[in-house]
Amino acid sequence: MPSLDKMSGTEILSVGKKMFYGGFAFLPLLWLVNVIYLWPTLKRTDVPAQLRRYLIYSILGCLAWFIITTTWYALFVNKRVTWGATADRITVVIPKGV
Amino acid sequence: MLLLSLLLCLACHIHFTNAQDIATSLYPYIYTDLGTWPCVRLLNATGSVGCQSTSGTNGILYQLNTQDDIENFNQNIPTSWEQWVVVIPYGLLTPSNIQTLESSKRLSGVIAIINSTATPGSPSRPSSYSPESKCPNCEFGLYANDADQYTWNPNGNSMIYEPINIPIFALDPIDVLSATAYRQIMENLNYNIEQNYRNYPLRAVDFSLFMWAAVDSATCLRRGWCFPVGGSSVYSTPSPNLTGNDGKPIIIVSATMDSRSVFHDLTLGVENDISGMVAMFAVADALSKSPTSVASFPKHIVYTLFNGEAWGYSGSQRFVNDISTPFQCQNITGTNTCPIKGAACTQPCVRDTDFTNINFDNIESVVEFSSVAQSNASGKGFWAHTDDSTTSGSLLQLFVGQGNGTYSIQDAASDGVHRKLPPSSAQSFLKKKRSIASIVLSDFHTSLDGYYHSDYDDTLDLATASSAICSLASSAARSIWLSAQGLNNGTVPSQVTADCNLVASLLDCMTQNYSCSLIQQYYGVNNAARISHYSSVFSFGGVSLLSLFAFNFLGDKNGVRRMNGTSPASCQSITECQAHEYCIRGTCVSTLTRYHDAYGAGIGYNYGTGLFDVIDESAPTWTESTWNPPSMRVYTVTSTRHQVVELVIGILWLVSSIIIVLYLKRYLKKTLKIA
Amino acid sequence: MSLYSFFGCMFTAYGPLLSIFFLYISRDAQLVLLMVCSAFFWLIAILLSSVIWFAATPARDMNAVTILHSVILQELFRWALFKLLHRAEKGLMIVSKNPKSRYNRSVFAFVSGFGFGLTSALVTYISTLVQTIQPGVIMCPSCPKATLFFISAINTSLTSLQHITWMMIAFEAYLNLPTLLGILQGAWVLASHFGVSYAMLLNASESVSLGCVYAIVIQVVILAISTTLVVLNLKKHYGAAVFSRTQR
């Protein structure tokens, strides 16, 4: 795995594109990695301009997922008791005493 | 080299297995573990009651002796940031007091002293302390729907119905272990008092009392983290050929087998359950001595000892339901979750089906012994409580007539106030069929015993109690002997008299010395001095010590010995006897004495999942949570100020060293071009 | 106790070591390796000492005896470490950031002393430190107002610093051993090591009141003397320019 600055702009673009499309498989983390990984290369001149678009989309998708998951989790934690048996069924390890 | 080291280590490891890690070896120098009697969490259909705490709740020991101390706790505590564990007399353990203490935010736990005999000067017991509600179990009783129920327990503070989020432990020096715990706590408490709670280091306690269950019975049963409160009732009858369709009326002679209190390990209930149980035993013994066998009488006599009565009449309600509803057994082969081995029926899961012989419609009258120990000496004599003077008038007259001088039996309604039945199993029968004649015999008239369902209910004057119970048992036995023959008066043979020595020894066995000679006759028990009368949790086929004794005793009194020629057929174990025979006191006895399941009527066993679940929220659904082993330990603590000082010193030391190192580095770089 | 005293004790015991390590040693791979090596040597010494302690069953609870052979073993391994480093010095010199620096030898001594100090601090105190998270405490027998945990922390910290100075003096001593000076310096190291260890017997004695204070005072005094010795040595070698470095 070569470090980025050894890669040509087109390669970087393809990497970014692959990671972006890969992220649609419920992989917001991949989007995040994509951004963190490739963002510094945006400064480079030989990197095609589309890359920026892909990265921005990745950020947006990542944010969307983040919001979704956090809201869901908050909902779950607070409503767990009231949901009763169904909540227990989807709980991994039911915490004792609460 | 590797192998060498391995061998070497093998050797040293095998030789020095006594090695301890530092934590283990240091532990005894810091902590003293004490035996504990916690108040635990119970749940019902609507929520949870009792105590719980996550592990590691700790605080400095602090003594509160009087009500004023509690009121002024907030002002008196020396520092406003430490946590305290208050040591209070059990009598001050009331919801309001706990609330007052908790409101100070400085309370982390409570230690309640029940018997403070070891320390003179500490406050004595209040005349009455009952943690029960003012009308115990009324919501499950016969008069649940009545507009104005009589409050039988006016001085009840319903402590046992309080959900409390701090740990509460009891101290009661009744045996060696608890005596050490008591002494330890007291010594450390006195040390703190000498230090005036200000000169650190002081002595602190920490509890762990972690309850698994939460929310309510339905939830915890579903999660399998709690079990229904209950046990096994015992019923027995002298008439072996009792069947449902023989048309003979049935007289139920009943008593309660269990009691209740804040600390289940200490539950004894001398007044509440033991006295009545002993009285019933005495009656059974007296009637068994009748020259003409009671089995031949025109009416059947059935003795019933109900378990779990303190928890919404669990035993009696279940018994009544089972005998009043037609029993059909569908034996599910294959997926059969009935835990009982050799069950007569796997669904419903029952040991035996003999209870079907008791036809509820044939039940004519119920005679129940409530608390009859006369310990609260409110005027010698007993009171006969009835639901309705018309239906049970004749029975009442019979009993009143049989009462003798010193311990007379009076009609509780004789003062013109009709209070109906006190909390009793009879209510369960009448709930099904109001026309049953019922009479509840008790030593209280207008209100329940002052220590009703309290941990204070643990002492009695053996002489007075035994004589009282003895006389009551005699008169009751005579009354029942008569009524079993349908007579209203007549001469009862002198044999039908309670054996006062038996009563005395029974009382002794039940209260203090469970491994007494009387019980040793039936089966071997050793070093079981005082057993808890809390019905504990129900398990299929499980039998508590009390049920075991009741079964053997009643079976012995009501059973028929099989004679090999002249001598009774002797046995060592039940395997040596024929079917339907039991090996009681070394002889094979055939008797109609059975256990019966007793747990909340609102709880049902789910044969699909093999778990219990709540089927009726209105009926009693009490469950007890599963808990990690509770622990309480004493140790020394320093003040928070002291600890903060340590922290500050550490930080200063660290920062200064950092500064020195940085300075030297720069200095060396600058001057020496190195480092 | 609580987290307060946990961090308090931790910073007190390991503060200097941590700051020295992260600010100075960890920046240089070679020094780290050197540190590990000397740490290893101290560990061997203490292991042997503990084996002796275990074997000598009757003398187990005589701490004086234990200290005796423990200190002797430590000094022996200090010497062995010196021998080792002396052989490797050439290599070390080459590898060091500035091979021709005249101060390398002192740096090596310092770092290996640090290794000794670090391991001794870890082995002797870390288990106690973990105990401070739990609520209970043990009070120091000689100073009933202070906790055993904190007093031990102070001792640990001082002792680790002592190890550094001892190592620097000892290396100096071994270098010019045949001479009287060398012998004297070596003797001082041995004596002060014994002094420190035996002084700490006061901590646990119920008879001597405020024993822990005496112990700490003695430690500080000895530390000061050893530091001045180090300073003198360094001055002798490198002139006044390096005076300040020796405060480490």
Add this chain to the structure above:
Amino acid sequence: MATAFSSPRDEIELNNTDPSPPANSKCNVCQKPASFMCSSCGLNGPRYCSIDCQTQGWREGHYRLCKGNEQARATARSRTPNTQTDNTADTAATDVDDDTSLSRVQTRNSGISRFGAAQIINSRQRRASQTAANNQDGNIPMVELQAGETATDAQLDEEEYADELRFYIRQIYLVIQPVVICIILSIFWVKVSFSGTSDYAPVRPSYSIGSSSASTTTGTSSSSSVVSSLTTALVIVGQIVVVTVAIVFFFRKGWIKVLIGFFMIVVLGLLGFMTYLLLLNLIQVFFIPLDYITMVFALWNFAVVGLISIFWKGPLWLQQAYLTIMSSLMAFSLTGLEEWTTWMLLGLLAIWDLIAVLCPFGPLRLLIESSRTQQREVPALLYSVNAVWFMASMEDHFRISRSFLPQNGHVIGTNWIFGGSSRNSSASNLQELQAQVNRSNAHTPEPVADTSTNTQFGQARSESPEPLKEAHTIHNWRHSSGPQGAVIRGPQDGNGFTRLRGESVNTIEINSTDHHLETNPTTTLETDTVTPNPQRSDSDETPPDEEDAERSGLKLGLGDFVFYSVLIARAAMYDWITTVCCTVAVLMGLTATIFLLVLWKKALPALPISIALGVMFYFVAKAVLVPYVGALCVLGMVAV
């Protein structure tokens, strides 16, 4: 483990021993046919027939003319300020455009050094008497010049030697960091999940703070369970052996894709399942209410991203984090074994590694052989006695021919064993020859390193097996020696084996062919002594980056990581003192190699040392040290 490489390198030595000295060059001093040249002046410098002649010639005044001397001084000067030994020097070289003498010198030294390791040692020992004086006080050129004899050699030796040591020390250090992190992680897992409140801990020993001591229970059980645990350990090791053999088989068959697929699955499963187990612990210990939806989502992200970043692309730190976490997970899951099983397993595994690598028919060794004969990349399989190990450095597979050598703490062992063996095997003047040639190459004019032309050329050449083999191994070798573990980085993607090899080869080929073009008589020698040039060429064309150095550091191979972590996790289950002891032991095992190197010029692989020390320390500490400390230091309050 990497000691396997002693063999191929030996053989290469032998391959290159026979060539006859060049005919057309005469010794400047004695006019015999010369086989040596002044390393500093290189091809256009004077030629000698023997050391003696050279030293004579030096005395006769060559030292005045010799460029190498000045440059050597330049080197000495230029090296002192920069801390980052060679990397920064190289970056400097690149910042300053191309062929400034500085860059050349730097790269030359860095280049030579790796290669010359063995010879340096030998020549050192040979000349111990002479250099003794100089060695005492650093390597200041002037001193040596005054000292006179073999100034150049001595001084260059010093530098090469220093390069060696610096490189290895740096490697070890880079290895130590992740090892320590991994160890800390495993300790944390253990402390958390054995804190008693978890039902999901791999095993529930009767160990709990304060209540009961582990030793009593294990002690009672130990004597009886030793046999059973031994069998268990044997079973596990057997599985590992089978896996290894299977891997070797696949590899020889050339089913690389199968291997990759297999290991991808393994990694996925590991990341998924082990993380799941650990998660169960954590959420139970900390009473976290977690629902399956969230958990599956999180696990899926974690595992897949890990897979991608390990096998394909991702930030380096992320990759390293994954590898470290994974090894700690592995160690954690291995703590589930019964105590004695763990010890047996550790011992047996260490032994098995040695066998697999050292004995002539060890699978790993065979693997190397085949990798050489078949010119197929060995992804750092060497650590892979188990899947994790292999996976540990899978990304190697997709990188250009990167040797596993430098990435392994045991490299030193390799080099020195190699040095020793070749010393014994071949005539010592061969070594001298080599040494000389090194220096000579140091001065060969810089070849035109034009990548575009190189590529075709290389690919054209890359069919010929014989030079290829050399080139290939040399290449590895060079990287093994590259002070910053630098690699040729070029356009490449997942499946670029041939291309990568093509490149890696062609650089070599180019250089060697340069010399061919120069019709340098000593070509055959140079083909493998040529290392400096490609080193320089690619380090010129590509600024070396810290990443690679770190990456190579991490390449200790999670195999070792897991060994160490298991050892210390097991120790952490008893007491903190044992934990400290075992940690020191493990680090010492890593460090021992470097010190043995510095001391006796020979080294052992680190792993067995660490394991042996660790196990021994554990038991001694558990049986003796802990009560000792408890009595003396904790209660006696004596800080010895």
